Amino acid sequence: MNTSHHVVVVGAGYTGMFTAIRLAHRTRRTDVRITLVNPSERFVERLRMHQIAAGQELAYHRIPEILDGTGVTFVQGYATAIDPEARRVTVDDTEVLAYDTLVYALGSSTDTGRVPGADTHAFTLNSPETAGRFAARLAEVAASGGTVVVGGGGPTGIEAATEIAESHPGLHVTLVSTNEPGGMLGPKARAYLHRAMDRLGITVVTGARITKVLPDAVELADGRTLPSDATLWTTGVKVSPLAAASGIATDDRGLITVDATLRSVSHPQIHAVGDAAAVQMDFGQLHGTCQSGLPTAQYTADTIARLIRGKAAKPFRFGYFHEPLSLGRRDAVIQFTKADETPRRMRLTGRTAVMYKEFVSGSPIKTFGWSKRVNATTIVSKGGRATHQPAA
Known part of the structure; x- marks a missing residue:
């Protein structure tokens, strides 16, 4: 086993944070080092930005405090360059981080x-x-x-x-x-x-x-x-141009083109998660949501741990489960879905839906805490037989 493996995670949104914390737990008995890079020390709850817009104050979650006890090193700054051949990440045009494995988790805006x-x-x-x-x-x-x-x-x-x-x-x-x-x-x-x-x-x-x-x-x-x-x-999505500018294979929108194990098709030592990855399933390409993003992070952390131990990676499988929408603080609607996101008959509305949506919005922070001690799962559905194998 390689006991001096360095994993660098760029981006500390939902997916980058979860990947780093879960990987730290999965490799806690090894000498694997993990570094998390992010411009701000604040962890942003993107699921709640509309509450700030309406004038509400949210809790201020500091990334170093969330990482406390994990052994993950936090580097505050912008990832300004990636050299995938030399396996180096440059932060703020000055600090250079060499990596064995890179997790690219720069989300969308x-x-x-x-x-x-x-x-x-x-x-x-x-x-x-x-x-x-x-x-x-x-x-x-x-x-x-x-x-x-x-x-x-x-x-x-x-x-x-x-x-x-x-x-x-x-x-x-x-x-x-x-x-x-x-x-x-x-x-x-x-x-x-x-x-x-x-x-x-x-x-x-x-x-x-x-x-x-x-x-x-x-x-x-x-x-x-x-x-x-x-x-x-609130319409239209763009991703960071960093991957494409670094010579990593991307699609026409700048998302990293990945294989069935969410590794770059051009540079397999690079794993892409969440909004940064063009993930193809048999029912189509996943779109950027926390619902699909956290499972890619969980899978990637587990996959990296397996690869470091010399084991083979299994294909990523995922199916959608629900479409939760808050309608203010006192109302909500939850549509449960099939794996391909087409609606099922089951739905929730009113107070029950409000409690459900609040649980969904608050669960990532709780999951980070649980993942320091146990392998907490975020994968509700793997899509059944229809998604046993991702699309080619």
């Missing part, structure tokens, strides 16, 4: 570069800081009973719009979406969602595409202009 004005006139939920700036602006707009436009009708847009409308009932909230919000839900869960938005006074504009963001309005493709005292942008 909202892309404001595709629509004119979105980068300068719209707010995002990309970080606590950007969400906090939106919250400050929201307080100003609420004082005058102004209008807020949320661009994007996906889960993030839905949760943000409902949170804002509930927290600031005097605001006029408009949700603009190309597709019907909640289209991934079953008919009854979708109907419940729309009743909730009606109850909260949210104006839903569907079949519409924002083509320009102005300081005080948004322009739509059909020529309409909607007034907006504050625009929140």
